[in-house]
Amino acid sequence: MHYSIGEVSDITGIAASTLRYYDREGMFPAMERSSGGIRVFSETELATLKVIACLKSSGMPIKDIKEFLDWCQEGDPSIGKRREMFHRRLTEVESQIAELERTRNMLRYKCWYYDTASEAGTEDAVRDLPDDAIPEDLRDYRI
Template sequence: MNYTIKQAAEKMGFTVPTLRYYDKEGLLPFVEKKPNGTRVFKDEDFEGLAIITCMKNSGLPIKDIKKYMDLCQEGDSTLQERMEMFLERKEAVEKQREELNKIMETINHKIWYYETAIKAGTEAVHKQNKND
């Protein structure tokens, strides 16, 4: 099935300007472009868009996503390099997850702190426990 840029944007949860920006930055070499410049998205293009979304959401800069897309266009000779990009991304995301876990611990502690203070009617309950 063929999709317009508007339909593709809606299907992926993007805006049309976002898809145009991705195209301008060279992230969409897999999308067919008619001689008049109109982009024609096909079902198989959504896998590429999902990878772009994953990479972007993981914090990878657009220039590095472009590098990945260029490597994909070069074929099998770049398989190792593409895998290494994902291994690096995995490591970075794991570090982010560790940082988020620490943040969550602090948030959970503060929730506990306020729940117990509210139940006691005062924050002094925490000061009393420290002296015990």
């Protein structure tokens, strides 16, 4: 199946200007063009966009994503580099998730704290509670 840039933009939610930028940067080396020079996206480019979106979401800079896509063009000789890159990304994302879990738990504690204070009408009811009066899963986040 083939898609216009507008269709790809609608499907992916990526702005047409961004798709043009990716093309100019060489991220779609096999992309065809119509006789009038219009970009014609295929399933290959859509699959590439999924990988780009994943890597961007993981915090990888575009220049590094471009390098990865260049490695893909090299074929089998770059398998080791690509494998290592994905392992590094996974480690980085797992670290980000752990940090977000800590943040979420602190927010959960603060929600509990202010919910309890609000119900009592005063922070004094919560401020000096003994640890065993705080929900067990939130105790580590008491300040």
